[in-house]
Amino acid sequence: MTPGQPRAAKLVWQSASIVAIEPRTPTVKSFFFRLAQPVSFVPGQHMDVRLTAPDGYEAQRSYSIASAPEATEHIELAIERLQDGEVSPFFHETVSVGDRIELRGPIGGHFMWCVEDGGPVLLAGGGSGVVPLACMLRHRAARASAVPTVLVYSARTAADLIFGDELRALRARRDGFHFLPTLTRETNPPPGFRIGRIDTDLLSDALACLPAPPTIAFVCGANAFVETAADTLLRLGIPPATIRTERYGD
Amino acid sequence: MATRGFSGRGHAASAGQPGRLPPGQFVTTDFPVLSAGPTPHVAREDWRFTLQVGPRPIKSWSWGDFIRLPITSVTRDIHCVTKWSKFDTGWEGVSIEDLLADAGLEPPTEFALAHSYDDYSTNVPVKDLLGGRAMIAIAYDGKPIAAEHGGPARLLVPHLYFWKSAKWVKALQFTERDEAGFWELRGYHMYGDPWGEQRYSGD
Numbered sequence: 001m002t003p004g005q006p007r008a009a010k011l012v013w014q015s016a017s018i019v020a021i022e023p024r025t026p027t028v029k030s031f032f033f034r035l036a037q038p039v040s041f042v043p044g045q046h047m048d049v050r051l052t053a054p055d056g057y058e059a060q061r062s063y064s065i066a067s068a069p070e071a072t073e074h075i076e077l078a079i080e081r082l083q084d085g086e087v088s089p090f091f092h093e094t095v096s097v098g099d100r101i102e103l104r105g106p107i108g109g110h111f112m113w114c115v116e117d118g119g120p121v122l123l124a125g126g127g128s129g130v131v132p133l134a135c136m137l138r139h140r141a142a143r144a145s146a147v148p149t150v151l152v153y154s155a156r157t158a159a160d161l162i163f164g165d166e167l168r169a170l171r172a173r174r175d176g177f178h179f180l181p182t183l184t185r186e187t188n189p190p191p192g193f194r195i196g197r198i199d200t201d202l203l204s205d206a207l208a209c210l211p212a213p214p215t216i217a218f219v220c221g222a223n224a225f226v227e228t229a230a231d232t233l234l235r236l237g238i239p240p241a242t243i244r245t246e247r248y249g250d
Numbered sequence: 251m252a253t254r255g256f257s258g259r260g261h262a263a264s265a266g267q268p269g270r271l272p273p274g275q276f277v278t279t280d281f282p283v284l285s286a287g288p289t290p291h292v293a294r295e296d297w298r299f300t301l302q303v304g305p306r307p308i309k310s311w312s313w314g315d316f317i318r319l320p321i322t323s324v325t326r327d328i329h330c331v332t333k334w335s336k337f338d339t340g341w342e343g344v345s346i347e348d349l350l351a352d353a354g355l356e357p358p359t360e361f362a363l364a365h366s367y368d369d370y371s372t373n374v375p376v377k378d379l380l381g382g383r384a385m386i387a388i389a390y391d392g393k394p395i396a397a398e399h400g401g402p403a404r405l406l407v408p409h410l411y412f413w414k415s416a417k418w419v420k421a422l423q424f425t426e427r428d429e430a431g432f433w434e435l436r437g438y439h440m441y442g443d444p445w446g447e448q449r450y451s452g453d
Contacts, residue, residue, distance in 0.1 A: 230287070
């Protein structure tokens with residue numbers, strides 16, 4: 001999809017089968033969908049999911065795509081179980097491999113990045129807000145890109161890190177990707193982690209990892225996280241037009 | 251296609267109020283925040299609102315001028331394209347008719363674009379702005395609108411998906427043609443009727 005031109009084609013629903021389910025954290029599971037009609041997307045975009053009850057009642061939600069566009073076999077959606085949710089508890093408790101779920105997409109024409117967009121890139125994710133950022137990083141790695149990139153990732157505890165091992169493995173490639181995780185509810189963090197919420201120090205350090213100021217910054221998470229991170233980046237001199245946000249309800 | 255094992259808890263939320271929840275929506279009592287970039291913090295003393303016909307400014311109001319215009323109160327349900335709906339939200343502001351009357355302007359075209367302080371824009375047909383269906387809102391729930399919800403002032407067009415209710419609004423521009431705004435250029439529907447489930451272009 002090219003920004004600047006309204007997209008004409010209708011996004012159609014298709015029934016996709018669940019081929020695997022993988023627990024990521026105590027509250028997040030990844031669901032892998034095989035699509036009869038593959039969709040091409042840009043990292044950062046999301047899919048709409050539709051559940052239909054026997055009486056015709058429908059519930060829809062949007063979930064960011066976690067898998068890279070280069071992984072054409074399936075689409076991975078990492079879904080956090082929300083306490084009072086209607087759709088996420090259904091996924092966590094009821095959905096099993098072989099089930100068919102309706103999807104359509106990709107959706108979203110702003111919070112997205114591909115290696116051709118260049119950088120340096122600053123990514124800031126809070127909780128499950130890391131999912132679309134992980135998609136960008138997987139794409140970057142699949143394309144063997146060296147675009148200077150830094151990820152600041154705030155999670156509650158080490159056990160709550162989604163894709164934690166994978167992000168550490170990406171850092172170990174030393175290809176221009178830096179990873180600064182911080183834990184907000186851990187008193188005794190493992191080596192390499194910071195303690196506390198995202199703040200000026202952490203974002204200053206993230207900017208210092210880059211050889212030049214970011215040409216684009218993506219901030220995703222709960223609203224309070226996004227407000228703090230975006231306001232802090234503005235105070236650190238990053239122009240507002242550089243910062244793209246995606247917020248989950250608080 | 252029924253989804254195996256799904257019965258739907260959302261029924262309960264709109265129970266007793268059939269027909270109040272558009273298709274694919276769920277009811278929330280929160281007020282989620284969605285925006286494409288950082289929250290602009292516009293001080294009231296710096297705020298201005300301008301009516302434009304094409305590139306031509308017709309009238310511009312400071313905050314002090316604006317709040318002396320007739321103030322209308324409405325209570326409306328609102329529907330976000332990200333699937334949440336919120337019932338009975340209370341707003342105060344200046345109806346578009348009252349703005350036009352103060353500017354001595356008859357609607358000169360059939361289409362309009364709202365412009366915001368963060369360079370956001372969104373298109374709305376003029377007929378959807380009239381008849382008491384839209385306002386420039388300056389209060390929510392009896393209080394000034396918080397910056398993250400679009401204060402000092404936001405457009406309110408509650409019968410369309412809520413991205414049409416531009417936050418941090420600074421101008422309303424009448425246009426000859428129906429010109430796409432920010433999200434409409436990025437795959438979202440040109441009109442955005444929640445009851446027709448016009449979420450994305452082609453819907």
